Amino acid sequence: xxxxxxxxxxxxxxxxxxxxxxxLKRNNLNFLIIAKDIGGxxxxxxxxxxxxxxxxxxxxxxxxxxxxxxEKYKIQPLNEKVILLEKDNSNFLVKTENNxxxxxxxxxxxxxxxxxxxxxxxxxxxxxxxxxxxxxDLPLFQNKVVAIVGGGNSANEAxxxxxxxxxxxxxxxxxxEMKGDKILIEELKAKQNVEIIYNALTQEIYGYQFVEGIKYxxxxxxxxxxLKVDGVFIxxxxxxxxxxxxxxxxxxxxxxxxIINQLGQTKINGxxxxxxxxxxxxxxxxxxxxxxxxxxxxxxxxxxxxx
Amino acid sequence: xxxxxxxxxxxxxxxxxxxxxxxLKRNNLNFLIIAKDIGGxxxxxxxxxxxxxxxxxxxxxxxxxxxxxxEKYKIQPLNEKVILLEKDNSNFLVKTENNxxxxxxxxxxxxxxxxxxxxxxxxxxxxxxxxxxxxxDLPLFQNKVVAIVGGGNSANEAxxxxxxxxxxxxxxxxxxEMKGDKILIEELKAKQNVEIIYNALTQEIYGYQFVEGIKYxxxxxxxxxxLKVDGVFIxxxxxxxxxxxxxxxxxxxxxxxxIINQLGQTKINGxxxxxxxxxxxxxxxxxxxxxxxxxxxxxxxxxxxxx
Numbered sequence: 375x376x377x378x379x380x381x382x383x384x385x386x387x388x389x390x391x392x393x394x395x396x397x398l399k400r401n402n403l404n405f406l407i408i409a410k411d412i413g414g415x416x417x418x419x420x421x422x423x424x425x426x427x428x429x430x431x432x433x434x435x436x437x438x439x440x441x442x443x444x445e446k447y448k449i450q451p452l453n454e455k456v457i458l459l460e461k462d463n464s465n466f467l468v469k470t471e472n473n474x475x476x477x478x479x480x481x482x483x484x485x486x487x488x489x490x491x492x493x494x495x496x497x498x499x500x501x502x503x504x505x506x507x508x509x510x511d512l513p514l515f516q517n518k519v520v521a522i523v524g525g526g527n528s529a530n531e532a533x534x535x536x537x538x539x540x541x542x543x544x545x546x547x548x549x550x551e552m553k554g555d556k557i558l559i560e561e562l563k564a565k566q567n568v569e570i571i572y573n574a575l576t577q578e579i580y581g582y583q584f585v586e587g588i589k590y591x592x593x594x595x596x597x598x599x600x601l602k603v604d605g606v607f608i609x610x611x612x613x614x615x616x617x618x619x620x621x622x623x624x625x626x627x628x629x630x631x632x633i634i635n636q637l638g639q640t641k642i643n644g645x646x647x648x649x650x651x652x653x654x655x656x657x658x659x660x661x662x663x664x665x666x667x668x669x670x671x672x673x674x675x676x677x678x679x680x681x
Numbered sequence: 682x683x684x685x686x687x688x689x690x691x692x693x694x695x696x697x698x699x700x701x702x703x704x705l706k707r708n709n710l711n712f713l714i715i716a717k718d719i720g721g722x723x724x725x726x727x728x729x730x731x732x733x734x735x736x737x738x739x740x741x742x743x744x745x746x747x748x749x750x751x752e753k754y755k756i757q758p759l760n761e762k763v764i765l766l767e768k769d770n771s772n773f774l775v776k777t778e779n780n781x782x783x784x785x786x787x788x789x790x791x792x793x794x795x796x797x798x799x800x801x802x803x804x805x806x807x808x809x810x811x812x813x814x815x816x817x818d819l820p821l822f823q824n825k826v827v828a829i830v831g832g833g834n835s836a837n838e839a840x841x842x843x844x845x846x847x848x849x850x851x852x853x854x855x856x857x858e859m860k861g862d863k864i865l866i867e868e869l870k871a872k873q874n875v876e877i878i879y880n881a882l883t884q885e886i887y888g889y890q891f892v893e894g895i896k897y898x899x900x901x902x903x904x905x906x907x908l909k910v911d912g913v914f915i916x917x918x919x920x921x922x923x924x925x926x927x928x929x930x931x932x933x934x935x936x937x938x939x940i941i942n943q944l945g946q947t948k949i950n951g952x953x954x955x956x957x958x959x960x961x962x963x964x965x966x967x968x969x970x971x972x973x974x975x976x977x978x979x980x981x982x983x984x985x986x987x988x
Contacts, residue, residue, distance in 0.1 A: 443736040558707070636942055654943060654975065
């Protein structure tokens with residue numbers, strides 16, 4: 375039934391997966407890149423000032439550049455969702471909703487997805503004032519009031535961006551201080567129209583047809599407080615997209631991240647990983663790129679030694 | 682005598698070092714970046730088609746982009762040559778030809794330098810027809826005849842570039858086949874004006890005021906052969922720039938490469954490395970970038986846990 379065996383299948387087409395694909399192609403390997411979208415979290419990033427070589431860009435623009443790079447090599451991602459990875463002797467079966475593919479190696483570069491608050495109104499008002507993508511949606515809130523929920527770099531970046539667009543930006547942070555790059559935190563705190571609320575647990579997002587406000591528990595006073603806002607941006611962390619890898623394989627840590635060494639290898643021969651889905655504690659585009667390249671070159675080496 | 686202690690000193694200002702510097706700056710750390718040049722081997726690269734996000738660029742152009750990125754953050758490399766690294770309790774002394782700097786951490790990103798053939802005429806005709814930088818110097822050889830000595834990716838790339846500029850390109854390869862990316866090798870072999878000479882050991886580069894020819898030993902016939910060429914480009918490998926690190930520290934392998942783990946750590950606390958100077962077998966700009974970023978973020982973490 376399965377006629378073709380691939381040299382490699384890359385799962386995911388964001389920074390890590392695209393970088394791996396470019397290198398597999400340059401090595402003339404027979405591979406697929408399967409992804410449910412292009413750019414992943416990169417595409418949802420706001421202003422990007424830390425991908426070396428691009429002094430200033432943004433997620434949409436940088437994704438376009440990566441896509442252009444892929445198209446130059448005539449690499450066309452397959453738009454399918456991978457649901458299960460299985461072993462088949464020394465090979466792998468990659469199962470999507472409609473197909474099964476056989477391959478000698480796999481590079482997992484599926485990234486991670488934004489965590490949900492799981493509060494009333496979050497789902498109801500999604501795309502009606504609730505967003506997980508500041509760069510996509512903040513420009514819709516010119517001179518409006520928004521709340522950004524979170525306390526790390528994504529929240530910092532969203533806050534800085536929002537300060538330039540919106541009339542007022544609240545940062546709702548459950549912790550007693552902001553985390554992330556100090557330079558960003560200082561920039562955020564210097565903004566006149568940004569107000570950081572600490573020790574604040576979001577309880578509810580409410581409205582009628584569109585978001586009208588947000589309620590939070592002030593942990594220092596134990597009071598429920600209410601802010602009138604037009605939009606809510608949620609930046610509370612990321613969950614690795616690794617569910618399709620069986621837990622029994624023992625390649626994931628307690629957070630679901632894939633454990634790799636400096637060559638992108640997992641403890642299963644032929645299974646590699648790169649980018650935000652791995653246990654490298656820093657989730658950065660430039661790191662995903664480096665790991666995607668290493669994985670691809672290690673795939674090439676693995677295949678040539680395997681014969 | 683030494684008044685100041687830095688959080689970190691980055692040695693080297695090419696892809697890895699500049700990436701590290703951008704991230705240290707974003708973390709508001711007090712650091713120096715010391716380098717004898719900017720861009721290192723990256724600046725000497727020909728056409729670059731594998732730094733993700735830049736479908737086509739070249740070494741000069743990409744170095745300019747990295748420099749621009751660094752200048753945006755007001756990072757100014759110190760133009761000195763590091764001659765020795767010493768330990769000073771838990772800190773490090775970085776000794777240059779004229780100064781000594783004290784620092785809590787060090788990121789070594791010094792890259793590697795081209796290997797010499799060590800044949801008569803190589804030194805005499807340097808910059809008079811002999812070059813280690815195809816992208817800088819091939820354009821000077823419009824409609825001329827050049828020899829490229831080497832058998833790997835750099836030689837492949839130089840050959841392809843040369844085929845578009847020169848009348849004739851010889852590749853002088855001591856091995857019986859070309860190594861490196863198959864896609865490049867195929868492209869090179871398809872060029873009408875490129876002739877690959879295998880099993881050929883370069884003996885001498887000769888001329889009067891300028892290169893006029895090259896002699897090699899044909900290992901299959903044991904004859905010395907002579908080619909009339911106007912230029913010789915040498916691409917026979919790289920030597921890691923790690924001499925200033927004491928061998929007794931045991932952080933280098935037999936090739937002089939610095940041994941790192943996936944977090945850029947060496948076995949000495951506070952000493953990190955990134956890029957071509959490390960033992961990662963693949964020497965690529967995108968990999969150096971990823972490792973530079975990881976090292977910088979690990980420096981930040983090391984300093985915050987060290988207090």
